[in-house]
Amino acid sequence: MSTSNTAVANKIEIKNLTVNYTENRKSFNALNDVSFGVGRGEFVSVIGASGCGKSTLLSVLEGLYSPAGGTVQIDGKELHGTGTERGVVFQHYSLFPWMTTRKNIEFGIKQARHGVKRSERTRIADEFLHKVGLDGFGSKYPSQLSGGMQQRAAIARALAMDTEILLMDEPFSAIDAKNRVVLQELLLSLWEGDGKEERKTVVFVTHDIDEAILLSDKIVVLTAHPGTVNEIVQVPFERPRNRSALVGTEEYGKFRNRLLGLLYNDIRERIGGDEVVL
């Protein structure tokens, strides 16, 4: 099936990734020797302190930035540039502000699924607007929607494009706490689906530990300066998941503390004190 030599080939294989930025003629090492795999249909979150290179990692996966070293393989083939087999949701401006939400989704479908007729595109767009709870908002412009609704629409577009891979960079961090919870649950239920369809492969960046635990199969914890993989943790909770059933349990508290420790140690080491609040 692929040239990968792992037993079960990963959908995404990141190997020894090194990324540099050049600013004022000085090279800055943002990611250093990052390696991990994302299985087919796996939901992987990337967490880490601000500035540790989470967005940098995702921009490489999106094909927007080229690494200085290492490779990214998708289905065993090395990644070069952008591609519509990957659906992307950014924190801001995923949608074009001059297009209505429906037009935005139709545009995504047109780019990703060649040969889908115009009337069909409209039908699919409305179907996904319905799925994310935006019935009746198809002819609104993004500026007429709340931040949460804009992210719903962005998710609708990414899903309507029907890509095998979804890349999301802190899609909910600009949303107020209450709506964030609602959106997390929406994403969870859409991604888990009814078990009949194959799940999408997701790389999800966040700095919200609870969000990462609720959604992911696996969490990659990054350390900063330069960004390296601190630890890769499997999330031990069964699916389908339910926030309220999960959050109160002892196992959840323990697991959460362990992750917190991984993040906290990193920050304490760097700042050199104990007075750090996350």
Add this chain to the structure above:
Amino acid sequence: MTWKKRFLRVTHLLFIILLLVQLLPDRSTKEVFTGKLVTFATGVEVVTLLASFIIKKPQSLSLLLDIVGFVYVLLTVWSLATAKYNVLNDMLFPAPGKVINQFVEDRQKILINIRSSVGITIQGFLLAAVTAIPLGLFIGWSARVGGAATYITKFFSSIPPIVYIPYGIALLPTFRSVSVFVIFLATFWPVFAGTMSGVLGVDKKIIDSAKVLNVSKPEMLFSVILPASLQQIFLGCNQGLSVSFILLTSAEMIGARDGMGYYVKYYSDFGDYTRTITGLLVIGFVVIAVTFLFNKLQNYLLRWKR
């Protein structure tokens, strides 16, 4: 809107004041055509009242009433200063009724001249828009990092466009083509500069969103960069448009056989100040009308902005 909000407005009081002022005795030695003024003002008032029934948006109604109110005040002060108290030289400053009368008499001639002026402006303007916008998009996109193009544009847009007129006259066969050429050049630079700065200012996040959707190069330019920089492009167009009309009327004063500038210059040379003032007012209203329509277009195309 309530009945009161619709019809109980200061503008209508200003209309009544204008009418009352007309009851004062005339002191001017010249004919003043008070009847024509009253007919005109009443016509405006009737149209305004009809519009007050129809208009739905409170802001639009307020805008209309403000403009009409301004016209009433202008006419009141003007007729007081001329027909009623004759404080201005009635040779140089005709009464408003006289100007209205002149406008009606000359309406055919004026219409032809407006058509000529507006036609030339639109032609030069469109020519500039269809060249400057794609070029600005293309060069702006290619030079999103480098700043040289901005300075070059600044250099050219700092040249007063009137300088181009002698070159136009030397190079081009007819006055019309010279005018179109001058307006083209005068509009080109601000539109080009506006487009460039628009492109340079497009948020990187929007461009990234487009890139991850694998848009083609033409799509990137015309479906992404163009709408994203539209506001700046309009800023440049507005600048170009206001320069072009001033420029055209001045050019027409120099060497034309048609146009509103020609009309004003021709009659002022003869000392026919009624026609001169009529012409100047017509130019003013044409500029207002063009600006209004252009703003409508702009608001429509930018309706997605909050």
